[in-house]
Amino acid sequence: xxxxxxxxxxxxxxxxxxxxxxxxxxxxxxxxxxxxxxxxxxxxxxxxxxxxxxxxxxxxxxxxxxxxxxxxxxxxxxxxxxxxxxxxxxxxxxxxxxxxxxxxxxxxxxxxxxxxxxxxxxxxxxxxxxxxxxxxxxxxxxxxxxxxxxxxxxxxxxxxxxxxxxxxxxxxxxxxxxxxxxxxxxxxxxxxxxxxxxxxxxxxxxxxxxxxxxxxxxxxxxxxxxxxxxxxxxxxxxxxxxxxxxxxxxxxxxxxxxxxxxxxxxxxxxxxxxxxxxxxxxxxxxxxxxxxxxxxxxxxxxxxxxxxxxxxxxxxxxxxxxxxxxxxxxxxxxxxxxxxxxxxxxxxxxxxxxxxxxxxxxxxxxxxxxxxxxxxxxxxxxxxxxxxxxxxxxxxxxxxxxxxxxxxxxxxxxxxxxxxxxxxxxxxxxxxxxxxxxxxxxxxxxxxxxxxxxxxxxxxxxxxxxxxxxxxxxxxxxxxxxxxxxxxxxxxxxxxxxxxxxxxxxxxxxxxxxxxxxxxxxxxxxxxxxxxxxxxxxxxxxxxxxxxxxxxxxxxxxxxxxxxxxxxxxxxxxxxxxxxxxxxxxxxxxxxxxxxxxxxxxxxxxxxxxxxxxxxxxxxxxxxxxxxxx
Ligand code: ADP
Ligand code: MG
Numbered sequence: 203x204x205x206x207x208x209x210x211x212x213x214x215x216x217x218x219x220x221x222x223x224x225x226x227x228x229x230x231x232x233x234x235x236x237x238x239x240x241x242x243x244x245x246x247x248x249x250x251x252x253x254x255x256x257x258x259x260x261x262x263x264x265x266x267x268x269x270x271x272x273x274x275x276x277x278x279x280x281x282x283x284x285x286x287x288x289x290x291x292x293x294x295x296x297x298x299x300x301x302x303x304x305x306x307x308x309x310x311x312x313x314x315x316x317x318x319x320x321x322x323x324x325x326x327x328x329x330x331x332x333x334x335x336x337x338x339x340x341x342x343x344x345x346x347x348x349x350x351x352x353x354x355x356x357x358x359x360x361x362x363x364x365x366x367x368x369x370x371x372x373x374x375x376x377x378x379x380x381x382x383x384x385x386x387x388x389x390x391x392x393x394x395x396x397x398x399x400x401x402x403x404x405x406x407x408x409x410x411x412x413x414x415x416x417x418x419x420x421x422x423x424x425x426x427x428x429x430x431x432x433x434x435x436x437x438x439x440x441x442x443x444x445x446x447x448x449x450x451x452x453x454x455x456x457x458x459x460x461x462x463x464x465x466x467x468x469x470x471x472x473x474x475x476x477x478x479x480x481x482x483x484x485x486x487x488x489x490x491x492x493x494x495x496x497x498x499x500x501x502x503x504x505x506x507x508x509x510x511x512x513x514x515x516x517x518x519x520x521x522x523x524x525x526x527x528x529x530x531x532x533x534x535x536x537x538x539x540x541x542x543x544x545x546x547x548x549x550x551x552x553x554x555x556x557x558x559x560x561x562x563x564x565x566x567x568x569x570x571x572x573x574x575x576x577x578x579x580x581x582x583x584x585x586x587x588x589x590x591x592x593x594x595x596x597x598x599x600x601x602x603x604x605x606x607x608x609x610x611x612x613x614x615x616x617x618x619x620x621x622x623x624x625x626x627x628x629x630x631x632x633x634x635x636x637x638x639x640x641x642x643x644x645x646x647x648x649x650x651x652x653x654x655x656x657x658x659x660x661x662x663x664x665x666x667x668x669x670x671x672x673x674x675x676x677x678x679x680x681x682x683x684x685x686x687x688x689x690x691x692x693x694x695x696x697x698x699x700x701x702x703x704x705x706x707x708x709x710x711x712x713x714x715x716x717x718x719x720x721x722x723x724x725x726x727x728x729x730x731x732x733x734x735x736x737x738x739x740x741x742x743x744x745x746x747x748x749x750x751x752x753x754x755x756x757x758x759x760x761x762x763x764x765x766x767x768x769x770x771x772x773x774x775x776x777x778x779x780x781x782x783x784x785x786x787x788x789x790x791x792x793x794x795x796x797x798x799x800x801x802x803x804x805x806x807x808x809x810x811x812x813x814x815x816x817x818x819x820x821x822x823x824x825x826x827x828x829x830x831x832x
Contacts, residue, residue, distance in 0.1 A: 241281025404514030528596025
């Protein structure tokens with residue numbers, strides 16, 4: 203009997219596959235089972251219009267049998283089957299567009315072969331685990347059955363054979379074990395069950411297999427029990443995925459359990475978002491916001507992404523493209539019949555559809571978070587604790603591309619409310635004439651609270667947002683404004699209290715004390731950019747503010763992350779002209795310039811201390827304090 207050759211491209215693909223360039227051999231079962239399911243679907247569809255089929259939806263099934271001694275794994279279905287032409291057309295060549303794409307993707311570089319794992323390669327993947335495959339099949343409406351046989355790249359034969367019922371048996375002769383790969387595993391019941399649950403749990407026809415079990419022998423005494431093994435046919439898959447069910451018909455406990463099992467979390471999710479979309483792209487999605495931060499969340503080990511299914515068949519475990527970076531904490535599944543299992547349908551198309559889904563999901567998640575913020579502020583505060591930082595990163599990322607989408611989801615600690623508040627809330631409480639959103643950055647809420655620079659604003663009852671995370675100031679700088687109100691650092695000299703700013707300026711009498719400021723500037727040299735009368739201090743004598751560019755908190759951040767080329771913020775020394783210390787300084791400038799220089803150094807060092815910046819010469823500072831004490 204003459205062997206027929208596979209088409210050239212198919213041969214190349216087979217070579218690639220058989221030579222084990224792709225290590226996820228296990229996906230072969232998913233491919234074979236989904237073909238069986240497709241075949242059942244086709245005949246089931248026919249039965250709708252053709253009474254002579256004589257089968258209803260409930261009559262279709264897929265059966266798996268493993269014969270360890272003969273090393274045969276068989277997957278049978280009672281679907282539509284194939285005739286001789288079908289076999290030639292379907293199993294003699296790999297769908298051409300797909301193999302072309304495949305070649306392009308894979309090239310000669312084995313590293314890129316994840317594509318296979320991501321989108322599957324259909325029937326041929328069985329050659330990864332089998333050295334010989336026999337297909338016995340009978341097409342609905344045909345009298346003759348056919349047998350297709352192949353040992354891989356060297357070709358295939360098709361012959362007539364006997365088969366009673368319509369349908370297809372795929373009989374795989376499993377390869378002998380090697381040092382690297384224990385192919386025998388694929389003949390083990392537990393392994394087959396595991397694979398069906400992992401990849402084919404939501405196939406809508408029962409996948410049945412004889413499972414061996416143990417039970418106590420009926421007549422054995424209870425105190426000396428004897429056991430026997432027996433076998434029972436079991437349905438391995440759960441068939442209807444929870445995300446295909448109507449949300450109103452699913453109990454919260456069911457969602458919670460599904461989440462815990464699927465994503466190995468011991469805590470219930472904080473939010474469940476069920477999406478059902480029809481239109482340009484049809485899909486169902488079930489998304490979860492975890493109620494706690496995964497322990498490795500901010501590390502490289504954390505893998506983001508949603509599980510991607512096509513009609514209940516798993517295509518990809520962590521599809522990162524489905525989630526924007528700022529929602530990478532979201533877990534869940536997406537199922538779209540528009541996505542094909544096989545790479546034989548254009549990859550490009552996948553991309554476009556994935557993009558539509560991803561952007562819809564982004565919107566849904568945002569809407570859900572906004573709703574939680576409004577309706578369940580306490581829950582939102584908890585969510586914010588877990589993942590708020592990620593949202594702020596989202597504002598800063600990509601040059602602020604997503605800032606408009608995310609700004610209303612942000613919370614910052616408020617000096618007056620004593621808890622995290624939204625920017626909209628802040629605005630609603632702004633005072634008449636207040637032009638800016640005031641913030642102050644520092645280590646902790648407590649340390650910021652003690653900053654003398656904030657005294658003026660606080661006395662005036664102005665609300666200040668406390669920035670305690672590295673990313674906060676970057677977030678404000680990226681936003682620049684919120685509802686046209688500018689962000690302004692309360693630690694900068696510009697941040698005078700709204701209502702009495704002008705008055706203060708007059709009082710502070712810049713000109714009166716010019717000689718003192720010039721003297722101090724001269725004494726401190728390049729250490730300070732400017733010395734001036736403070737508009738923000740009340741009871742404290744001195745503070746440092748940063749210029750328009752970098753803030754002190756950012757300087758500290760950069761010092762920690764890139765110490766070799768640390769960036770420095772401008773230092774502006776602000777003196778409280780109403781404070782007795784200033785009067786003492788002024789006197790010294792005229793009476794005892796040497797002493798005045800020491801005062802200048804001392805005040806500057808105090809400014810550094812208050813700002814949490816390191817002193818150039820700590821022991822010099824303490825010496826000076828001691829010297830002035832005696
Ligand atoms: P795809 O499923 O994406 O079309 P496959 O390589 O998995 O690609 O299968 C190729 C074709 O072989 C299928 O489209 C189908 O026509 C046929 N086929 C495979 N398995 C079966 C089966 N069990 N019953 C009927 N037809 C099958
Ligand atoms: Mg297929």
